[in-house]
Amino acid sequence: MGEAVRVLEKPQAWSEAYSPEEIREMGYRAIDRWVEQVTPVLMGSSPPDLLRISKEFMRTRNELTASLLKALVGQMYREEIERLYAPCPDCGKMLARKRVDRKQISTMLGELEIARPYFHCARCRRGFHPLDRTLGLATGAHQYDVQEKVTCLAADLPYATAAEHFERLTGVSATEHFQHDTLNAIGAEATLEAVIPQAAEIEARITEAERTGSHWRPVLVVSADGAMAPIRPPGKRKEKRGAGSWQEVKGVRIYLIGGDARIIQLVSWHRRAESCELEKDLRWIADRIPKDRVRIALVGDGADWVWDILTAAFPKARQVLDYYHCSQHIHAVARAQFGETVAGWQWAEAQLTCLYLGEVQRVIEGLQELRAESSPADDDIRKLIRYLIDHEERVDYGAAKRSGSPRGSGAMESANKFICQVRLKRPGAWWLAQNSEAMLRIRCAIFNGTFDRVFARYMERQALKRQTPRSTLPASES
DSSP, X not given: OHHHHHHHSOOOOHHHHSOHHHHHHHHHHHHHHHHHHHHHHHSSSSOOOHHHHHHHHHHHHHHHXXXXXXXXXXXXXXXXXXXXXXXXXXXXXXXXXXXEEXXXXXXXXXXXXXXXXXXXXXXXXXXXXXXXXXXXXXXXXXXXXXXXXXXXXXXXXXXXXXXXXXXXXXXXXXXXXHHXXXXXXXXXTOOHHHHSOOHHHHHHHHHHHSOTTSOOOOEEEEEEEEEEEEXXXXXXXXXXXXXXXXXXXXXXXXXXXXXXXXXXXXXXXXXXOOHHHHHHHHHXXXXXXXXXXXXXXXXXXXXXXXXXXXXXXXXXXEEEEOHHHHHHHHHHHHHHHHOSSHHHHHHHHHHHHHHHTTOHHHHHHXXXXXXXXXXXXXXXXXXXXXXXXXXXXXOOHXXXXXXXXXXXXXXXXXXXXXXXXXXXXXXXXXXXXXXXXXXXXXXXXXXXXXXXXXXXXXXXXXXXXXXXXXXXXXXXXX
16 A cells, blocks of 8 residues: 555655656667667668758657657656556546556657556546546547647648648658548537637737837738638538538628728627627627727728628727729729720729719719610619719718728638638538538638637637546557
8 A cells, every 4th residue: 555655745846756867868769779770771882961861860760859758758657657546537436457558649759659658437438548648649640749730731721632741741750531520520519709819819910010119000901702612512522412502701800990091800700690690790700909009990892781790899990991992893893884995994993083072972973874785884873872882982082092991802812712712622521510610710810810729729628528427438549
């Protein structure tokens, strides 16, 4: 029982466990083994060039770092590895070790095997490995450092390509199926609350955008738009799933225009949802923004749903109709009325100049007096009049420029392309709805700078799952 008492004592602090000299000795022994391994390759008949040396170091680096890691874990957690008794996490009963399970794990430093004492409580019908919790081990072979890196890579590249590049660059093999499943599992934890920066982070970015020593307030730009994504119905790979369809992914982007005219990203949030759902999300996001520290500008095209959600979340903001969207409508009337002529181009530019000067009523009156040359031209003129009346308060482009507000929604178009289209709209790609949502949330988190928080939530959830009591004695993990 004396030995049991010894292993149940509180482990020594890292600094007291052993001296720096012991750490050095572990490193020396690992390096000695590595030198013996690479020497025959490098000491050939002629001196190796730099490329050959680099390739040999890359080929063997994981074996070196894995051996260092294994020695370090063996020293730091020696008492846990040799543990003979442990209390049940549920009832507290003291349990004797039943066996030692060996687990092969894969890390960014290489592969290694860890011996873990196994305990089982018959009363609670629960088995557990205390060392797993102490080390924070993932359930499978690939540990969290690998999962984090492969998820970021798979968020940018097709899974097969990401798997190929990851192994070539790191020496760690992670299949495309593993990357697919891991990204979807992490994406399930990428909730709105986790993906959107905290209020303190938003405040810090606003401070970064302010002019030093000035009361000048940066412009906060809020924009929304939609993009199409290929969605397929559920079903197994070898069964007919039916035809897929293109469905709209709605998104919002919020960014700052700083004192040096630099764009500072705040929030991107994209989801396949109805506009009312996105409006609810945007209202929630708006509550995190200190509106007294910024001047808010809403920028969008002519879609009604865009202005409905933007004005619902930011009712007192300046509204700007996308200049280039408006210009397309005016030039369409010019082509229908005047054809591809210099006169038509001059007429269109004159209307845009009036809009820049805030004379939208003058443009509307001119269109009402314009005699259409054809039936299609008459339809286009009527549509443009209705369009300008609906957006009359949003087309004073000169005032927008003077206030420092953008006149175009190009930043939102870029977000659509970067967040949605680049990854989802690849040739031949069709997505399950829930998988496309996971990918969008992960990409938003990376772009917003909040992926670390999302990944931390994922690890916490995995740890909670491991602590859930099991109804049967688990098989030994290998």
